[in-house]
Amino acid sequence: MIDLNIVFGFALAYLFTFAIVPIIRVLAYKIDAVDVPRDKRRMHKRPIPRMGGLAIFFGFLLSVICFSKAIDEKILAILAGSLIIVITGILDDKYQLKPIVKLAGQVLAAVIVIAFDVKIEFLTNPFYFGVGKSTIDLHYLAYPVTFVWILVMTNAVNLIDGLDGLATSISAISALALAFIAIVMENPNIAIMFVAVAGACFGFLPYNHHPAKIFLGDTGALFLGFILATLSVEGMFKSFGILTYIVPVIILGLPIFDTSFAIIRRLCKGQGIMTADRGHLHHRLIDKGFSHRETVTMLTTASAMLSITAIVLATRGVNRTLALVIALVGFLFGLKYYYKDKNIDKEYLQHLEEISDESEENTNE
Secondary structure (H helix, E strand, O other), X not given: OOOHHHHHHXXXXXXXXXXXXXXXXXXXXXXXXXXXXXXXXXXXXXXXXXXXXXXXXXXXXXXXXXXXXXXXXXXXXXXXXHHHHHHHHHHHHHHXXXXXXXXXXXXXXHHHHHHOOOOOOEEEOOOOOOOOOOXXXXXXXXXXXXXXXXXXXXXXXXXXXXXXXXXXXXXXXXXXXXXHHHHHOOOHHHHHHHHHHHHHHHHXXXXXOOOOOOOOHHHHHHHHHHHHHHHHHHXXXXXXXXXXXXXXXXXXXXXXXXXXXXXXXXXXXXXXXXXXXXXXXXXXXXXXXXXXXXXXXXXXXXXXXXXXXXXXHHHHOHHHHHHHHHHHHHHHHHHHHHHHHHHHHHHHHHHHHHHHHHHHXXXXX
């Protein structure tokens, strides 16, 4: 039987977030938290208010307060860390903080969470073949590993937030997938918190889809990355099952891949890893000729397929997952031919014109 707390938690987060976004828009304009396009990385052409993530945070928080089964010290630590992240995001949306200052806020939030024993205690043993232990006890390494995971994921969602509705959609899908896994693992409290994240994201999407009326801003992007990272630690990484360590990585695979690729790309160019550029997945697809909506749809679909793959892996095992992996590969090939299909009519008309020109020349001769 479905836990009604999960249903109502989702509904409340959705409705409250949807209701207060207009208020946040007005507030963003009043404090001048507005994104004015000044470089080629920006995909919008007119000023758009930032700080929309504040509505998501309020929707999430209200839902958790009303419907969570227990708010223990670990959950309080996660909420406290989230508040620090949101404050850091608000300040950045208004004042454009230096990267080191933003990082300091993220570090403080991560330290608070880890101080209350929210940590990754085990990792999957990659050399496990039925002999020995399937997991590796991290001992004191649990603290730095958790710290890195939280910082990476907090910034991963922020880095992929480059198109209207993209980061919000991917976060919503990931949160729903993680909620499902939490239910399967009989962790309803974490499931309620995940659906609160998803509900708040869906409540924000009507204002954030292309053309956006308001952006997540760092307020929202940093919060979504942080809350998905910390809840996955508390909900997923606490189990001893070998697959539970792989599942959240697969579900959050798209932002993780984009962030990893961005770090490698910038290091190869001799740039700082926090240096902004136009090399992200969404930028590359836009430069290939895809429209804004097409790019968001493709990346969101890829995220959904990764989430479904992770769910099948966790609930049905490796063998059945192979079918979805094949489907995912087919999807990637489909993207390639979709782009060709977009241009095939134009190329064929060009070909006909060239033949016609050649025929006229031959006739004149």
